[in-house]
Amino acid sequence: MSNTYKGNISKALLFHQVRQEIIIKPSDRGTDITKTIQGRFTIPSQYHYTMETQSCTVSNNSRGVTVRAATQWMDLVNVAVGNALGIEHNRVEVIVPRLGGGYGGKGSRSSQIACACAVVAYKLNRTATLVMSIVDNMAAVGKRQECEMDYEIGINNDGLIQYLNITYYSDCGYCFNDAAGDFSEMMVTLYDTSRWQIEGYSVLTDKAGMTWCRAPGSTESISIIEHIMERIAFATKKDPTDIRLMHLAKKNxxxxxxxxxxxxxxxxxxxxxxxxxxxxxxxxxxxxxxxxxxxxxxxYSWNFPVTITIHHADGTISMAHGGIEMGQGINTKVAQVCAYTLKIPLEKVTVRPSDSFTSPNSMASNGSITSDCVAFATVKACEELLRRLEPFKKGLENPKYIPTSVLHDVPFRQPARLHRVRSVRRRGRAGRADGQPSAAESGCSALNYTLQxxxxxxxxxxxxxxxxxxxxxxxxxxxxxxxxxxxxxxxxxxxxxxxxxxxxxxxxxxxxxxxxxxxxxxxxxxxxxxxxxxxxxxxxxxxxxxxxxxxxxxxxxxxxxxxxxx
Structure with a gap:
């Protein structure tokens, strides 16, 4: 891949075939150079081998359309379908019970399938379903970006890096939409990089557009650096573990x-x-x-709402959140967190399918932070419920299951304050323009707390x-x-x-x-x-x-x- 552009990067940049993502320059350079190592390292592409291919069902209703999409990103589907049909976004309801696997392949690309299905359903005024075959899925939907790297290392007799030059190229396919070329920040997380120089480029080719695939960028970064550590150990005939520990950054x-x-x-x-x-x-x-x-x-970043509801007749809990269950166990985790925080049996908690009404504006379930964000919002929502229940708890003798006991006696006394709490995990300020939390957030926004x-x-x-x-x-x-x-x-x-x-x-x-x-x-x-x-x-x-x-x-x-x- 790099052979196409290496000799003429300036021209490729001019015609937008190559986009420079990052330049990291060294702050130091050693002089004890006894051996030089050069090489090229390639990481091939990879298909998201999910049990379920891209699929979607769209039906019409009196308000607009209901989209049941296999997506990791409800908000993008909501916006894309609304734009494709030329209707307001509040007339598009997106429902995602669960996915048959995702790994990033159902992030941005699921919106394309949802839009195609929605246009058919909307124009014909009938329910439409689209399920892609594995052949079409593999041909049309993006895969992991292939990466190729050239490197040169100068080391001393002990294997200590005196200088390291890395130039890498990431194959984006025909567009830069989901480019992961700026993955060099993962190269510099573990080892001392004061003597490293890194240049990274995203490259356009004739392939279908690539997309995110399980730890995009970070997989390539770690593999490249671990390969370099192995090359140093091979060249010096020293223990690879010792070489790795020798180069650890002080913070690690x-x-x-x-x-x-x-x-x-x-x-x-x-x-x-x-x-x-x-x-x-x-x-x-x-x-x-x-x-x-x-x-x-x-x-941490992004928005993941959580809604928790108490049913007054028996005190059981229903909850919904903005994350997507795709086999990683997020629904199990948040149910456990809810039961633990409220101190109730786990069987009293059910998790509803994710949808764009109870969890509007939710960001994509990727980056492996979704479970943490949703669990955090669950804790805060439960703490707010417990605060509201505290006055009723004081009037009970030795209560074991507070919601049931309380709600048998006070089912409708304070419905707005007792039955429903919505907590939002969000980076930065949120709420009304005057700085106060909006009513929908029930005081649970990043104004009051944040994850570290x-x-x-x-x-x-x-x-x-x-x-x-x-x-x-x-x-x-x-x-x-x-x-x-x-x-x-x-x-x-x-x-x-x-x-x-x-x-x-x-x-x-x-x-x-x-x-x-x-x-x-x-x-x-x-x-x-x-x-x-x-x-x-x-x-x-x-x-x-x-x-x-x-x-x-x-x-x-x-x-x-x-x-x-x-």
């Missing part, structure tokens, strides 16, 4: 203790010795063990076995340490290749030619642990976010396999 010095604890728990050194003995005794089977690190900054940003750490060790004659390999064991803080819900937290023709047409557009990971890609021994005694004072109920972050550590499997070259 805690990683040394995390790694030491992780290595003890997974018997890392003992297994390395056993693998060395195994390799000496076996000519045609070889094993390798490698370890990777991660520091992922969590930066923090960093998630992770460590992963992968052991692989290679049969030299057959070329087959197996993940023998993977150990993963998740930095979850105090996990809200531990049970929840706990080989593909795309081929394009010369004209940019996708040739591997079905399951016959594009294979998802199979049974043999699963580690024979997979162990996941949580970092102990590490509550997060900035998190919801002292927890940390999960989901996408630990996907970034998967690159260590390739590092382990490539280690067998030595």
């Amino acid at each position: 010095v805690v990683m040394k203790d995390i790694v030491a604890s992780f290595q003890r728990d997974c018997d890392f050194e003992e297994r390395k010795a056993a693998i060395k003995k195994f390799n000496e005794e076996n000519a045609w089977k070889k094993k390798a063990l490698r370890l990777s690190l991660m520091a992922y900054p969590i930066i 940003d923090y960093t998630v750490y992770g460590v992963c060790a992968a052991e692989v076995e290679l049969h030299v004659l057959m070329g087959s390999n197996q993940l023998r064991r993977v150990d993963l340490l998740e930095d979850t803080g105090i996990s809200i819900s531990p049970d929840i937290d706990v080989g593909q290749h795309l081929v394009y023709g010369s004209n940019g047409k996708l040739l591997t557009n079905r399951t016959w030619t594009y294979k998802p990971p199979g049974a043999k890609d699963i580690p024979a021994d997979f162990r996941v642990s949580f970092r102990r005694n590490s509550p997060n004072p900035a998190g919801v109920l002292r927890s940390k976010g999960t989901y996408s972050y630990h996907y970034l550590l998967m690159f260590i499997s390739l590092c382990s396999l490539k280690a067998l070259e030595t």
